[in-house]
Amino acid sequence: MYQGVVDTALLRRSVIAVPPLCLNAELRPAPAEMKRLHDHLTAGGVTSILYGGNAAFYHVGVADYGAILDAIEESAPADAWMIPSIGPDFGRMMDQAAILSTRAFPTAMVLPVARPFPFTEDGVVDGIRRAAARFGRPLTVYLKNEAALCPASVAALLREGTAAAIKYAIDRPDPADDAFLDALLDAVGSADRIVSGMGERPVIAQWGKGLRGFTSGSVSIAPALSTAFKAALEAGRPDEADAIWQRLRPLEDLRDEISQIRVLHEAVDQAGIAATGPMLPLLSRLGAADAARVRDVAKALLSANHPTAQAAE
Numbered sequence: 066m067y068q069g070v071v072d073t074a075l076l077r078r079s080v081i082a083v084p085p086l087c088l089n090a091e092l093r094p095a096p097a098e099m100k101r102l103h104d105h106l107t108a109g110g111v112t113s114i115l116y117g118g119n120a121a122f123y124h125v126g127v128a129d130y131g132a133i134l135d136a137i138e139e140s141a142p143a144d145a146w147m148i149p150s151i152g153p154d155f156g157r158m159m160d161q162a163a164i165l166s167t168r169a170f171p172t173a174m175v176l177p178v179a180r181p182f183p184f185t186e187d188g189v190v191d192g193i194r195r196a197a198a199r200f201g202r203p204l205t206v207y208l209k210n211e212a213a214l215c216p217a218s219v220a221a222l223l224r225e226g227t228a229a230a231i232k233y234a235i236d237r238p239d240p241a242d243d244a245f246l247d248a249l250l251d252a253v254g255s256a257d258r259i260v261s262g263m264g265e266r267p268v269i270a271q272w273g274k275g276l277r278g279f280t281s282g283s284v285s286i287a288p289a290l291s292t293a294f295k296a297a298l299e300a301g302r303p304d305e306a307d308a309i310w311q312r313l314r315p316l317e318d319l320r321d322e323i324s325q326i327r328v329l330h331e332a333v334d335q336a337g338i339a340a341t342g343p344m345l346p347l348l349s350r351l352g353a354a355d356a357a358r359v360r361d362v363a364k365a366l367l368s369a370n371h372p373t374a375q376a377a378e
């Protein structure tokens with residue numbers, strides 16, 4: 066497992082996968098299944114793996130946290146950058162930061178808060194600073210709405226070293242038209258520490274603003290395709306990237322229609338990549354009709370991920 070610093074090169078090293086969490090029937094982590102999923106990611110060129118929203122970390126209790134970290138460590142590919150999450154509430158964030166302080170993860174992501182959860186911006190900044198101090202390392206800040214942190218606060222957290230990176234995931238009808246992201250880039254002064262945090266859909270537009278790293282859920286099904294999407298953008302071939310995006314899109318459309326998290330959990334299982342098992346309550350697996358829709362789309366995407374399928378294009 067990678068244990069070095071979080072810098073710009075690391076943020077851009079590979080697509081940052083945000084996979085589901087594989088559990089057994091007792092809701093305990095299933096490291097052998099997690100390893101199958103990690104091996105699939107590695108085979109597709111993915112070396113950064115973030116356990117966050119898609120793994121339903123919002124519902125991970127402090128008592129279960131150590132066992133999940135054990136499973137992440139045990140199943141981590143050699144030199145993979147593994148990123149667990151903490152929060153979203155202050156008490157859990159602090160308790161989890163204390164547990165993480167004895168582990169080797171270079172950073173952890175702070176899960177975002179949204180209304181009607183009670184918070185103030187000053188309180189969020191204070192909480193992140195206290196959690197980073199307890200962890201003893203910089204955190205990754207997840208921006209999912211405009212209410213929690215303004216650009217100046219984010220810039221301060223980066224400048225002082227409390228934050229190592231920002232996962233930017235504020236949804237816009239047109240991601241090229243995003244005044245908040247523009248203000249964030251102005252306040253921070255560079256896109257070096259900011260990754261796009263919402264899958265491939267906005268990435269081509271945000272590439273134009275200087276963002277060069279991104280997170281993805283669907284990469285758990287099609288890591289080679291998502292890696293090819295990133296390589297096409299790096300090579301200055303946005304049309305090729307868009308053609309690859311069109312192959313990823315049916316699953317992403319289904320995720321937007323039904324549930325981002327539940328469809329991904331189902332898709333990894335139905336495609337036969339790994340047995341994801343039950344979801345942590347308060348979430349639950351899809352019903353039979355939706356699961357059947359996901360199976361067809363997930364299997365088609367997995368076939369498209371195969372190198373021979375790409376070569377045939």
Ligand SMILES: N[C@@H](CC=O)C(=O)O
Nearest residue numbers: 083262263264281282
């Ligand atoms: N939510 C996005 C990116 C992950 O954070 C996805 O699931 O694709």
